[in-house]
Amino acid sequence: MIDSLTSLRFFAAFAIVLHHAKGLVFSSEFMKGVPLSSGVSFFFVLSGFILSYVYSGRMGSVGLYNFYTSRFSKIWPPHILTFVLLVVLIPTNEGWIIALLNASLLQSVVPIPAYYFSFNSVSWSISAELFFYAAFPLLMAGLNKNWHIKLVALLLLGGVGAYIIDLSGVNYYSPDKWTEFSAHGLAYISPLFRIQEFFMGMLLFKVFDYIKGWKWFGFALCTVLEILCVAGVILFTQGIAEAIAYSLIGIENNASGEFWSHCTLGVFFGLVIVCFAINKGLISQILRLRLFVVLGEISFSMYLVHQIVFRFYRAHRNMFESVPKEMIFPLLLIAVLVFAYGIWRFFELPAQAKLKNMFSKLGRKKESQNSTALT
Structure with a gap:
């Protein structure tokens, strides 16, 4: 694993935490223009890049069974734990069918907000990742x-699909139509419309694999490129997305604007990831420090638990009346980090190891039974 990329996961997750804090502890104008909501796109691209880095040329030796069980073992334990935590701490009456779909990470295929934003709402992206x-x-x-x-093929799938959605004139997203079909549930949520970002991460890995040995990627050049990448993400991401969604596609075409802005950002984020994957600049060296790597390791649990902490605060604001306003977010952030570290260290890692071991034993048992049947 490339440590600098692991560390970048924390900053993407932190951006999402800040985004969801807007309207809760910050005003809606907080950090306006900074692409806080694009953290999910970054995760999708990074996921495609990392899986390609790990499994390129190895899928045959690893095998489909080991690949699928390994990925399930990684994402399902923290998801189901945060699902249970939410049910216990903030009980809801969303229905057993919705609960079953959410617990099994299938909610992203149902384009109805009551389904894909059910329980721990951020888990929709984990559901998409599963696909x-x-x-x-x-x-x-x-x-x-x-x-x-x-x-x-993937661009046509999403692009034509988004165009048809816009032509149909169906409801895009309305909070008062929580239980009705939402085009947002396709263009923004559905794996069919987001897998393009994942695939771009895979393609950008091929670019990285081709250029990583180039000798002129020295410390000075890589440092400059990394600084430009950070500045570009902060200053231009929002403008890139808006230029595609509003200027080229048109504000009235919500689905098409959503889809093509995600694709454009997929290329942009992929290039940023390639730059840091080269791992030779000053910023990437700083990101290799153990502190940042651990923060990157807990970012998945941080992403899953932060909404639970925020919702608990929203439901019990009276408990914080004596706390100075400027201290609310730091306290919530500390709670998120503490819970995230605890989940990662004492549940995510052990549960992942146990599930992998269980699946490995089941696989060997199945192979043994097949061998016996053949003889």
């Missing part, structure tokens, strides 16, 4: 030869 994992071996197969065919 990316399912498609990953197929996307990887023969990628060097057929990447252009797959890219065009």
